Amino acid sequence: MDTIPKQTLMRLPNYYNFIKGLQNSGIRNISSPAIAKELNLNEVQVRKDLAAVSQIGGKPKMGFDIGELLNSLEHCLGYDNVNDAVLVGAGQLGRALLTYKGFETYGMRIIAAFDTDEGIIGTEISGKRVFPADSLFDLCPRLKVHIGIITVQDSCAQGVCDKLVKSGILAVWNFAPVHLTVPDHILVRNENMAVSLAVLSKHLKEKMISGDVPEGEV
Amino acid sequence: MDTIPKQTLMRLPNYYNFIKGLQNSGIRNISSPAIAKELNLNEVQVRKDLAAVSQIGGKPKMGFDIGELLNSLEHCLGYDNVNDAVLVGAGQLGRALLTYKGFETYGMRIIAAFDTDEGIIGTEISGKRVFPADSLFDLCPRLKVHIGIITVQDSCAQGVCDKLVKSGILAVWNFAPVHLTVPDHILVRNENMAVSLAVLSKHLKEKMISGDVPEGEV
DNA sequence: TAGATTGTTAATCGATTAACAATC
DNA sequence: TAGATTGTTAATCGATTAACAATC
Structure with a gap:
């Protein structure tokens, strides 16, 4: 192996x-x-x-x-070693990820969330505390987190990414459909929901064209 | 091309x-x-x-x-042809997808949601109506939808999948981390959030081991 | 013109599949 | 034993990269 x-x-x-x-x-x-x-x-x-x-x-x-x-x-799959991540942007999608149960199965854990909205700072989402975005610099090194998840609006993503990098994050999981510019040593994985769906649809279309479809269902 | x-x-x-x-x-x-x-x-x-x-x-x-x-x-990327999908399971994740703006960019559209929770049936989420799960059979053929999105709990996923297939769905975008059994002609794409994060973490670890990390950040 | 940049042909690499001997 | 199933070696396939001539 x-x-x-x-x-x-x-x-x-x-x-x-x-x-x-x-x-x-x-x-x-x-x-x-x-x-x-x-x-x-x-x-x-x-x-x-x-x-x-x-x-x-x-x-x-x-x-x-x-x-x-x-x-x-x-x-x-790394089930047996826990990996911590922080999430920035506790909006609809961020909340869904914070609530998502599946991570534990693969030894992953989102340990904290960050946001700029005064209304939700200090609250807990699915047991995870929401901190003010500014406290990233302070908390990330202290928590020794190296993975950051970006679920903010497109226009804020680059700024948040820069902050994460400054806070010692080494890998970024980016849900904003924008290109992030990062130093060479930073790992970026772009998760684009829309593309995934579009690709599935494209596959389906190709399959339909190639005639591999049951009678009359097109 | x-x-x-x-x-x-x-x-x-x-x-x-x-x-x-x-x-x-x-x-x-x-x-x-x-x-x-x-x-x-x-x-x-x-x-x-x-x-x-x-x-x-x-x-x-x-x-x-x-x-x-x-x-x-x-x-x-198929920007210029619209593709419709229905979503089953208007929970946290389902709601995030319904709210997600990015789909339009790639010509994709979620046109309706289905759920079993009486409390949310009939409501609208981000402009999309939530229908009772049973109306799938009736509505899918009428709407000529061929893509189904599964965001229900693991234990319901297979049942929902079967229903979707019976309703004429040809491609399934599955967010439940379970194996779905489908007829040969059905396309399944498994979206496993946890795995994506785990893979990113694994990459990072490999990179760290290979020494490709800036001074003292490990 | 000289140099950057294009598009393409050929070489390399990695992953998939076919063929087959080993084994319970 | 006979047959299913394993693990592995060799052939094929597809994608990446290197090399290079064409062109603005």
């Missing part, structure tokens, strides 16, 4: 969710062909992916032990 | 956001080396991407006309 290929890493959550579901139905073993079929993947690809991840591997005729597989996947 | 490579398609929004920013600062032309530098990409890659997208191409010594480039990018 050296470094896992990026593409493999991206598929891991799908395996995890599928296999977790099996576990809940009381199933103990699963073969890669079975996984491949259900997830619409090539079965060699699944075997390679699992080989890269699983500690003890599978057994011919038996397949993989589901418990072990889940452990291995959790390990690879 | 035949079919645009998938990887290129994924980079398009980044070009778009960056170039849009330049336009707002009144700049008229941009060269691919300049884009490459700012976006940390290979300059040949940028040239190839733009070649695949731009209608009229660039001019040696001048670079690309920003207006034309934006038009071409908008065209490729």
Whole structure:
């Protein structure tokens, strides 16, 4: 298990969710062909992916032990090391992220929120305190946080980003659909909801054009 | 401009956001080396991407006309054809998506929401009506919608998905971190917020290990 | 003209898939 | 044993990068 290929890493959550579901139905073993079929993947690809991840591997005729597989996947996905992040912009989307339960599963945690709105500063959202935006400089180093989430309006995003960088943030998860200029050593991941949906729609359109659609549903 | 490579398609929004920013600062032309530098990409890659997208191409010594480039990018991203989607689950996250302004930019539109909570059925969120979940079967075909967004709790996701499929939905954008079983002809895109954050964190960690971090910030 | 920048052809790289021997 | 399933080596595919001639 050296470094896992990026593409493999991206598929891991799908395996995890599928296999977790099996576990809940009381199933103990699963073969890669079975996984491949259900997830619409090539079965060699699944075997390679699992080989890269699983500690003890599978057994011919038996397949993989589901418990072990889940452990291995959790390990690879960083389940067992907690990573803290702060969020700036406690608007509709920011609030949704603060409330979102799923992060814990992957060892991630949003520990605090920042905003400029006097009305919500000092309140708690889903157990996380909202601080004034100015206190970033002070709090980030103290909390030793290195990941910042930007859910402010487009026009404020660059300014917030600059502040985060000054506060010692090394990775930025940006939900504002604008280009952020950052020093070379800062990691930026742009999350663009609209694009995700647009890409899905484009895929669908291509599929429809290629005629791969059931009778008359277009 | 035949079919645009998938990887290129994924980079398009980044070009778009960056170039849009330049336009707002009144700049008229941009060269691919300049884009490459700012976006940390290979300059040949940028040239190839733009070649695949731009209608009229660039001019040696001048670079690309920003207006034309934006038009071409908008065209490729489907800006100019509207695509409708319905959303099921008007909770925190669902509400954030309904409120999100960015979709219009890419020609996407959420036209209605569905929920089981009597308290919010009949209300409007950001101008979109919330209907009872049961009316899916009736409304989807009538609205000719083919994209469904799932923002319900994990435990309901599969049930909702089945309903959507029965209602004629062909593509599903799933925010619940569970595996959805669907007929072969249905497109599923899993959006897992937690994984995105976890992957970012993993990248950061790798970068930190490889020593690519400024003095003492670890 | 000289130099920057374009578009394209060829080389490289990484990921996917096919083929197959090993094993429970 | 026979057959399913594993892990791995080799072939293919697609995307990235390097090299270069064309052009404003």
